[in-house]
Amino acid sequence: MRLNDLDERIVHALAEDARRSYADIGALVGLSAPAVKRRVDRLRAEGAITGFTVRVDPAALGWETEGFIEIYARGNTSPETIQRGLERYPEIASASTVTGEADAIVQVFASDMRHFERVLERIAGEPFVERTKSVLVLSPLLRRFSSGSPA
Template sequence: MTLDDVDRQIIQVLSQDGRASYGSIGAKVNLSAPAVKRRVDRLRERGVITGFTVRVDPAARGWTTEAYVELFCNRRTSGDEILRRTERYPEVVAAFTVTGDADALLHVFASDMRHFERVLSEISAEPFVARTRSVLVLSPLLRRDYLGM
């Protein structure tokens, strides 16, 4: 689907505030509220906008330690198995199969180093994991919640 500049502006406004009214979006993109609604409905129907959600700061839960964990798996471990095993850990907020030496990459939050160490130890003990390599985040420099349109 080809997006025009107005569609991109609407997506940007919704990315910053998913609860913005059609009227307030229209004021920013120079359209009426009904016109904005029609465009949002069309973007949803075509799968460009896949949903609306709430973003919660992990620190609000007390999770101030952030890390990325590379998983090196035993032979013949599928992405489905990695997903099934890692989704049980609430500290794992994202999991990806990746290229390179590792088989998967986990994005992990924990309350402190002791908590992170416990979670890492539990993940490392999963039967499909041969070894792990971790990188702790010192300071997040940039986070984007939407693709620049």
């Protein structure tokens, strides 16, 4: 499904703040609140909007350390096998297959350096993992949670 410009602007407004009122969004995009609600309902029904959530600063939950782990898988490991192996780690914020030498990259939040090291060791010990390479985040420079064009 491809969104038109108006739907993209509505989605972007919701991605910035999912608690924004339909009237507020309508004022931004030039529609009435009921018209915005109808469009949002349609976008949900069509699967373009998959849900609404809250974003929490990981540090507020005690997750002060962030890092990325590149996973180099054994043989012809499928993405599904990697996903199943990583699903049980609450420290993993995201995981994706990637191009390049690594097979996947994982974003990890941990309480401290030792906790990150334990997670890294556990992931490295998974049967599908040949080796790992990790980097720690010093300062996050830019985080975008919205989608669609900013117009």
